[in-house]
Amino acid sequence: xxASDLFLRCLEAEGVEYVFGVPGEENAxxxxxxxxxxxxxxxxHHEAGxxxxxxxxxxxxxxxxxxxxxxxxxxxxxxxxxxNANMDNSPVVAITxxxxxxxxxxxxxxxxxxxxxxxxxxxxxxxLRDETTIPEVLRxxxxxxxxxxxxxxxxxxxxxxxKHEVESAPIVPxxxxxxxxxxxxxxxxxxDLIARAERPVLLVGQGCVRTRVSRQxxxxxxxxxxxxxxxxxGKGALSDRHERSLYAVGLGSRDxxxxxxxxxxxxxxxxxxxxxxxxxxxxxxRTKRLLHIDFDPAEVDDAYRPTVEIVGDVAxxxxxxxxxxxxxxxxxxxxxxxRVRESLTEEITEAGQSAEAETGDFPMKPQRILAExxxxxxxxxxxxxxxxxxxxxxxxxxxxYSPNTCIISNGFCSMGIAVPGGVSAALVEPxxxxxxxxxxxxxxxxxxxxxxxxxxxxxPVNVVWEDNDYGLISWKQEVxxxxxxxxxxxxxDLVAVSQGLGCHARRIESADEFRPALxxxxxxxxxxxxxxxxxxxRENVKLTKRLGQLIAR
Numbered sequence: 052x053x054a055s056d057l058f059l060r061c062l063e064a065e066g067v068e069y070v071f072g073v074p075g076e077e078n079a080x081x082x083x084x085x086x087x088x089x090x091x092x093x094x095x096h097h098e099a100g101x102x103x104x105x106x107x108x109x110x111x112x113x114x115x116x117x118x119x120x121x122x123x124x125x126x127x128x129x130x131x132x133x134x135n136a137n138m139d140n141s142p143v144v145a146i147t148x149x150x151x152x153x154x155x156x157x158x159x160x161x162x163x164x165x166x167x168x169x170x171x172x173x174x175x176x177x178x179l180r181d182e183t184t185i186p187e188v189l190r191x192x193x194x195x196x197x198x199x200x201x202x203x204x205x206x207x208x209x210x211x212x213x214k215h216e217v218e219s220a221p222i223v224p225x226x227x228x229x230x231x232x233x234x235x236x237x238x239x240x241x242x243d244l245i246a247r248a249e250r251p252v253l254l255v256g257q258g259c260v261r262t263r264v265s266r267q268x269x270x271x272x273x274x275x276x277x278x279x280x281x282x283x284x285g286k287g288a289l290s291d292r293h294e295r296s297l298y299a300v301g302l303g304s305r306d307x308x309x310x311x312x313x314x315x316x317x318x319x320x321x322x323x324x325x326x327x328x329x330x331x332x333x334x335x336x337r338t339k340r341l342l343h344i345d346f347d348p349a350e351v352d353d354a355y356r357p358t359v360e361i362v363g364d365v366a367x368x369x370x371x372x373x374x375x376x377x378x379x380x381x382x383x384x385x386x387x388x389x390r391v392r393e394s395l396t397e398e399i400t401e402a403g404q405s406a407e408a409e410t411g412d413f414p415m416k417p418q419r420i421l422a423e424x425x426x427x428x429x430x431x432x433x434x435x436x437x438x439x440x441x442x443x444x445x446x447x448x449x450x451x452y453s454p455n456t457c458i459i460s461n462g463f464c465s466m467g468i469a470v471p472g473g474v475s476a477a478l479v480e481p482x483x484x485x486x487x488x489x490x491x492x493x494x495x496x497x498x499x500x501x502x503x504x505x506x507x508x509x510x511p512v513n514v515v516w517e518d519n520d521y522g523l524i525s526w527k528q529e530v531x532x533x534x535x536x537x538x539x540x541x542x543x544d545l546v547a548v549s550q551g552l553g554c555h556a557r558r559i560e561s562a563d564e565f566r567p568a569l570x571x572x573x574x575x576x577x578x579x580x581x582x583x584x585x586x587x588x589r590e591n592v593k594l595t596k597r598l599g600q601l602i603a604r
Contacts, residue, residue: 076123077148102132258322505553
């Protein structure tokens with residue numbers, strides 16, 4: 052068979068469902084091999100959109116999302132989405148075409164060193180130079196992509212290698228690989244540390260957004276009574292309905308939950324990654340004992356010096372700790388922790404009540420938009436947040452009740468993920484409602500992928516907060532400088548543009564139109580929807596000022 056056929060058979064052996072990408076001359080052989088395959092090629096309108104689709108696919112399924120580009124500019128366009136997946140720990144395999152190996156030693160059309168370009172943004176990258184190595188290379192790419200912590204890998208297939216004849220077969224992946232479990236002494240040290248603490252608190256990161264981990268985490272919380280704050284990417288690991296949930300942590304400004312971490316003498320960091328909330332923000336003066344539980348050793352940081360460090364499967368670690376818990380590890384309700392939860396719950400509840408009572412506020416306040424959205428979304432429905440000011444509001448005002456149902460990019464933190472991510476989520480989870488929430492700036496970065504959604508016949512609902520501004524940057528400039536500059540732009544008629552891309556679209560003209568518009572959009576299963584909502588971002592600076600004064604005691 053041709054090498055491209057073998058390549059495709061390897062993708063089939065890995066269970067690949069979709070390849071998101073843009074066709075080109077140098078990946079044509081692989082595309083021809085895909086014609087009669089069970090692997091479905093999804094043409095996108097930009098390579099970044101393809102990479103973001105693969106990213107969200109990986110987050111939702113736990114299996115690598117696959118994206119494809121040609122050489123040169125196509126490969127360069129993949130970079131942002133691939134880097135985003137890698138820093139957000141989403142399993143992705145990126146495939147790029149390349150010119151023939153006979154011209155790569157010299158200056159030639161569109162040729163560049165793609166492997167070097169992908170090296171700092173992936174766990175592993177390579178270029179195929181021998182068709183007989185295809186089974187090993189692809190098995191390694193997929194194995195490393197899902198290995199904890201997950202991330203992106205990259206394989207380059209030069210066009211002449213793709214045409215070579217080869218006699219070989221895929222390496223079928225093993226059904227399951229067992230991860231290392233903690234040793235007995237580490238568990239004993241952790242149990243001793245927890246028993247000696249007076250004001251412990253859990254810091255729950257993205258590594259807990261797995262079903263087995265979430266189950267053991269809840270058991271730990273219910274047995275010990277220790278409260279838990281979730282990072283933006285850890286939302287839902289413990290349901291925000293749980294009486295020991297402290298909702299989300301990680302806002303740049305001080306919040307109620309900051310008091311809990313300031314007062315804590317032990318922080319139990321589980322599945323936590325420093326990109327989610329830098330330790331210097333919550334371990335000022337390095338006064339706290341730290342229990343590190345993760346798949347990887349702790350990153351070296353002056354403010355993060357674990358007293359006990361347990362490296363291994365997180366679910367297995369929590370299970371082993373749970374098995375060793377006794378009465379001396381149980382904590383009665385701590386007044387400060389309880390008051391912080393009550394304060395946050397009261398604020399979120401009041402926002403929901405205001406949503407029903409204050410029909411006149413327009414443009415709409417962020418709190419009300421999210422209260423009404425939460426009321427319409429079931430526990431298992433999926434919200435994908437783009438990056439912008441709305442991300443902060445979602446983290447704080449969108450309670451999450453199940454793992455992986457609120458997807459926030461907070462590692463690489465790239466704008467433009469929500470629209471293509473919504474397409475991918477709707478493709479993977481057709482029975483669940485999917486909302487992609489963007490600012491108008493992030494929405495316009497990848498809005499062409501609405502046409503992809505229309506072509507695929509999937510129906511994500513895109514909610515666009517419109518303010519004609521890069522709102523998060525304005526917010527930060529206002530806080531630091533007292534004014535903003537260079538952030539404003541003119542938003543086009545997004546309804547007309549969205550309709551031109553095949554969507555059902557409308558613009559909200561009064562606050563009481565929003566919830567009916569959501570209901571209408573959810574009822575339409577034949578095409579994607581776009582709801583443009585003018586937003587009152589004066590609330591941003593008001594929140595910053597109020598956060599600095601919050602006291603829960």
